[in-house]
Amino acid sequence: xxxxxxxxxxxxxxxPDEAQRMIDTPLYEEPGEFPIxxxxxxxxxxxxxxxxxxxxxxxxxxxxxxxxxxxxxxMSVWFRPHYWAPGATGERKxxxxxxxxxxxxxxPEAVVASNEAVFGEPVRPGDRLTTRQIVRSIGxxxxxxxxxxxxxxxxxxxxxxxxxxxxxxxxxxLGYRRPEQ
Amino acid sequence: MSATEVCxxxxxxxxxxxxxxxxxxxxxxxxxxxxxxxxxDWRPMHHDKDFAVERNGVNNIFINTPNNAAWFERYITDWTxxxxxxGRLRFEMKKSVFPGDEMCFSGIVRxxxxxxxxxxxxxxxxxxxxxxxxxxxxRARVAIPADAADNPxxxxxxxxxx
Numbered sequence: 001x002x003x004x005x006x007x008x009x010x011x012x013x014x015x016p017d018e019a020q021r022m023i024d025t026p027l028y029e030e031p032g033e034f035p036i037x038x039x040x041x042x043x044x045x046x047x048x049x050x051x052x053x054x055x056x057x058x059x060x061x062x063x064x065x066x067x068x069x070x071x072x073x074x075m076s077v078w079f080r081p082h083y084w085a086p087g088a089t090g091e092r093k094x095x096x097x098x099x100x101x102x103x104x105x106x107x108p109e110a111v112v113a114s115n116e117a118v119f120g121e122p123v124r125p126g127d128r129l130t131t132r133q134i135v136r137s138i139g140x141x142x143x144x145x146x147x148x149x150x151x152x153x154x155x156x157x158x159x160x161x162x163x164x165x166x167x168x169x170x171x172x173x174l175g176y177r178r179p180e181q
Numbered sequence: 182m183s184a185t186e187v188c189x190x191x192x193x194x195x196x197x198x199x200x201x202x203x204x205x206x207x208x209x210x211x212x213x214x215x216x217x218x219x220x221x222d223w224r225p226m227h228h229d230k231d232f233a234v235e236r237n238g239v240n241n242i243f244i245n246t247p248n249n250a251a252w253f254e255r256y257i258t259d260w261t262x263x264x265x266x267x268g269r270l271r272f273e274m275k276k277s278v279f280p281g282d283e284m285c286f287s288g289i290v291r292x293x294x295x296x297x298x299x300x301x302x303x304x305x306x307x308x309x310x311x312x313x314x315x316x317x318x319x320r321a322r323v324a325i326p327a328d329a330a331d332n333p334x335x336x337x338x339x340x341x342x343x
Contacts, residue, residue, distance in 0.1 A: 043219035047248065049206075050255035054263045059182045064263050065334045072267045073250040080221040112246050116271035118343050122334070170271075 012140040012150065019104045022135045026157075028096050029132035032078050033085075036127040040077060041070045065122060072119040075158055075167045079131040097133040097154055098173055105138075107149050107175035114172045120165040128161040136170075149176025184332045189262015192293070192301040192325050201260050201288035201305070206252075208244070210280045216248030243277035249317060253307060256286040257323055264326045266333040268302065268343025272319030282311040291320075298340040300333060301325045 011023060045055050053060040054069065061068045070078075081092040093099050102110055123129065139151040151174050158166040206212075210230075217227035225232035227245045234240070244252075250270060258265050278284055292304040307319040322343060324333035 040219065040221070043215075044251055045255075047212075047215040047219040048251045048255045050251070050258070052255070052258050052263055053187075060187060060263060063182045063184045064187055064332060071251065071254055073247065073254040073270065074220070076247045076250075077220050080223075083223045112274065114271065114273040115246050115250065116269070117250065118269045119267055120341065120343070121337065 010139060011137050014140070015138055016104055019101060019138055022097065022100070023138065024134060024136065026132045026134050029130065032129045032131070033082055036070060036078060036123055036125050036129070038068060038070075038125050041068075041074065044071060044074055044077065068125050069122040070124070072122070072167065073117065074123065075117060075119065076156070076169055078123065078129050079156065079158065095133065095154065095156070095171065097135055098152075098171070101135070101138070101152055101173075102175050105150060105175060107177055108181060109147070109149075109178060110173050110175045111146070112171060113151060113174045116170040116172075117167060118170075119167045121160060123160070123166055129158050129166060130160075131156050131158050144174060144176060146174065147176040147178045147181070149174050184264070185329050187263050189264045190260070190325060191329065191331070192295075192327050195290055195293065195303060195325065197290055197293055199290045201256075201290070204256050204259065204284075204286040206284045206286075208278055208280055208282045208284055210242060213242050213244050213248075213278075213280060216251065217245050220245060220247035220251065222247060239277060239279075241279040241281075243279050244274075246274070249274060249278075249309075252284070252286070252309075253319055253321065256288065256307070257305065257321055260288075261323060261325060264332055264334065266324040266336075267321065268324055268341075269322040270319065271321075272307070272317055274317045276314065276316045278309065278311065278316050282316075284316075285310045296342050298336070298342055299327070300336060300340070300342065301327050301331075 054064050080094040134155045136153045153172045156169040214228045222245045226237050233242045288305050288307045291306045294302045305321045309317040
């Protein structure tokens with residue numbers, strides 16, 4: 001299984017310098033806003049009725065995974081900022097490079113075209129995670145059913161406080177302008 | 182309790198082409214809001230119907246990306262048991278899932294393999310359908326224990342190759 005769609009990895013030749021410079025450059029390397037905690041694990045499992053005992057039964061968690069862990073698919077949960085924080089102004093957004101690209105490329109709308117995640121070391125309560133965002137590709141302008149736009153791919157790499165690789169998320173987004181815009 | 186006592190499938194229990202048991206779940210607005218907030222996704226199209234309709238031009242609020250991933254993980258590990266360890270997941274939401282829909286999860290084992298470190302892998306093809314319409318398609322790679330004594334969760338570093 002390939003990590004990326006080869007079609008999506010062809011960079012456009014008409015990009016503004018600011019967008020071109022972002023490609024393959026790690027950006028927004030930052031720690032999570034709180035240590036990993038089980039409350040969100042229970043919320044997530046409850047939201048999808050996931051009864052896997054490694055998340056609910058300490059004895060099973062100890063026997064199978066060496067103690068409590070979070071579901072691997074929660075990786076993106078941990079890097080989203082709080083909706084509000086003291087001193088913050090404006091909307092606090094995850095995946096800031098995506099919103100940067102929307103602005104730089106003057107494409108006001110966007111949707112997630114595909115999402116891929118590769119999972120490494122399990123995330124455990126008390127862990128402090130760090131993420132960084134890397135734009136891997138920005139495609140040419142093309143007509144889509146939503147409007148004219150570009151596909152771009154952003155990796156979010158996550159490590160824990162021991163420097164261990166926790167996983168990588170690969171977001172392919174379509175930024176576009178609606179026909180009436 | 183020891184890991185050997187924890188039940189679940191092993192590599193000997195599955196074959197390429199095997200279908201996973203279907204899972205059906207009726208979706209309400211609560212389903213969608215629970216998933217959005219649990220995944221710390223505050224974007225309004227996942228909790229504010231007026232925004233979803235007037236700004237996004239869709240019928241209603243809809244399931245967000247990380248919650249979709251959590252649903253797939255639950256579907257996969259319901260099948261594997263606790264020792265099944267997700268290595269990779271990719272999906273495309275071709276059409277959103279809205280309140281009033283009944284999601285039907287299905288999956289097929291497309292490929293079985295054993296890597297250089299001895300880990301057994303199942304590559305899965307996944308679908309979420311509503312009625313006859315495919316809403317989300319995905320692929321996953323999940324580590325399956327070789328036998329009751331094996332445990333993919335013990336693999337680290339060069340022994341974990343998702």
